[in-house]
Amino acid sequence: MLERFLPVLLLVGSNVFMTFAWYGHLRYKSSPLLLAIAASWGIALFEYCLMVPANRIGSMVYSAPQLKGMQEVITLLVFAGFSSWYLEQPLKWNHWAGFGLIVVAAWLIFLE
Template structure:
């Protein structure tokens, strides 16, 4: 169950982080934010990223073997990277219609899945 909660928290934290990192690129489409200075955009992104950390830190502590979890440090990192790319793919597909998903993206993703396989292989 700790593994499930770890992955769930990582998915949620990545949703916030992706929004913090890339969501501000859509501010130009929102009337209220078109004239915001960069420092305000940075502060808004930091506020969003705070929720990422609120979820990320417990996820890593819950999932780490030395804290009773099922994953090694390397496994946590690989899980995190794959989740990051999946969340980013969904986010970019939904919010950035000008971005296209190409075959080389699919091949790269498959290599990441293979990386997960080899990291978890005993």
């Protein structure tokens, strides 16, 4: 049971770090680009510390395509909240529709 849910929790955590690493600097556009890159790399280290175990543990239960599909859906959910809350850029209907299509694609990956 733990091997089913632990990868999901680790993927959520890694995606929070990933989203901050990739998009967090957009609030600080006046900062030097090299500083943004260095900070992003530092944050990404924590992402990898969660992502690698998530995939290693998850591979005991899920296939690699299933892990990737799960990762994409989690990424979209984390990003949607981050965009609205941190960047103050709420998603529009077409963003949600596009994300919905990706969720459908991920669901298809889990069909046996």
